Amino acid sequence: MSDYRALSLWFDQLPGPLTPREPLPGTTEADVAIVGAGFTGLWTAYYLLAANPTLRVVLLESEIAGFGASGRNGGWCSALYPVGIATLAAEAGRDAAVAQYLAMRASVTEVVRAAAAEGIDADVAVGGTIVLARSATQLQRARAEVAESDDFGLDLQLLDADEARARLAATGVLGASYTPHCAALQPAKLVRGLASAVEARGGVIHERTRVTTIEPRVVYTDHGTVRAPTVVRATEGYTARLAGLRRALAPVYSLIIATEPLPEQVWDQIGLRERETFSDHRHLIIYGQRTADDRLVFGGRGAPYHVGSRIDPTYDRVPPVFDALQRTLVELFPVLHDARITHRWGGPLGIARDWHASVGLDRATGTAWAGGYVGDGVSTTNLAGRTLAELILDRDTELTRLPWVGHRSRRWEPEPLRWLGANAGLRAMSWADNAERRSGRPSRLAGLVNAMMGR
Template structure:
């Protein structure tokens, strides 16, 4: 159970499927992607019969476990998108992502979803000379594309995030800190109010054109949407579509004003730094520090298990990293620790689409940046399904088909080797102060 979900003692709000049913649209997965899709479909056409099937409870997966960054981050860089699709398409996708941050806040306010939304932006710190090189490069690239990303001096960065060894950083206003479980559970209630049939504890065992099969019955629909992200490999025939990679988090007890007067985050800015093995954090609405990162192993065969949510070694690494950033937290109690899988496509390219020949639709592959991207996906799927001719359906990620992951053991070897190399690169850069050539190559392979 994540800290975010710990406020909920009962998840029996929506009944399991009991028997065969029919719908105009059947959505598999009641996380952000599935619920945003249902929400915008129901708004666009209230006459549609929409059914959502969820294996556990709404928000059980990454939607209820993530770091609470509603950001404009996209897995692929603006440079990659420019080279692949052209500058106008790249800028259109970036603009759509930026506006999505505000759209999430707008809907939350309109639907009365109190998800602790605070648009304080994101600070990415540079804490070594090598990290400062990357910060300057990011700011220069953003400036070349007319994207708002501010290069911060050491003093400016420290004023926002009072961490140790700050040499500089970058700031973007296009991010809001949220309480992710409140958002996803609020969305579930919002779609139910609009007549969507939501069935929890109804795991889909087969997904194919025109139907979604569960042990209790089959839902038949001309449109079937796969919105299963990191849990996709559990579906027969989809084992190599998405690789589930685990990200783990910790959260402290509420911290006193004396800590925050030094640590900053006065506008609840989300924060990270320019290390290669990603870390991320936020100041919660009740003044805890929630902090997470990658580093947990990928499990052979894209296996997913509740036992993988708890890796003591990774939790210890997170605690050390947090104490290195904020030494005042060295003795602070970690009140919660949790984890869960996120979804990674083979080319690190998120995608959304609808195959008109089969009626199968999909969205995902967010690489951990799904809070905002899933909203854009839901709006795009709604337009594709209803046939609306909008700017969203012409964005470059629409219809993209990622290659399948390699069979095992190559997948296991490749993913885990990459994480070990990124960890080693961070150690090397801390020691030498120079950018790691190996990490640079890996970054170009995955996103540049």
């Protein structure tokens, strides 16, 4: 790319030039080589160097730090984890599942702490998340989610209609679930600030360096080779571009729009006074936040999966999906009917076949990995970075004993089955939402799709 500011509102707001760092100058050696300079790779480097400043840590990035989902997401630093706690408890046991969820909550706090400690002004506001129920079926799901949370001793709250509207006055609100464990932030400011913090600790970042292949203890790039006892794969939605990993994580696109800064009288009608992040209990995911400069950022799924796990800059912008997002936004908040949309963007995120995020280190090959965040990576990457640092330093800690450590998701099906399944699931969730609006009853189709996807 030549204009990185076009990637997202977040990149467009960054001060100063976005000049790429120098590429890899040729074959070199390191103690730890990290492929990808997004949040996963940068947090890993940050905690490794904090623990041992003498380590030679080299990060390799095909574009610039934060180019992928780290600089293009919706700005939620949440405690959400893609595997439901009941499912995780069935896999790993109740105590392990609760530990995973509590570690996610602690990661939100740690991101906020680390940003402040490094002097990174990322427009952070810890306002929590409100998930609206705008139909009887959505309210039923909200109640079930809160009941499940109560069963595991977690403090998800159920709000009645008045309590929900006091936080977010969307149309048709019947209630909501609410958690305080989320911060709204400006992700590009955070990821770029984190890159500078890693360099200040002695890490080396080579940008415009495309990695083609990862083998045991060696990384091959278009500018040379890096040899290291440990190689970390931190490529998330771009993993499919690496040799032999096309079926490891499916790159699924999420698209986002942003309004112009809105006047205070508009926000008086909408709410979000604490800059809560928000969604609702429909099946096809939507998400939003109020920015520090009073824009409304709103995103969702709906863009198709592309055959062969293809990734292309043209897929970042799908006008019909942007139009659908704007219609949904106005349906939620009619006061935004004439609000100007100033930014439209998107990008791929990584989804494992069983929707299970994971982190691990294969000591036999020296290969470490983390990913599969399903769009909730701003905080999960921090937990991944801290965990990878502990694994690489060969420490036995609470983090290294969490149930996602060492998890191996099965590979996605070969094409065209992968394309058929992914896009059929996407359409099914849209159909399920429409069917629930017509019938007023929960969709059995959504349940079938979730079961098929391993959710």
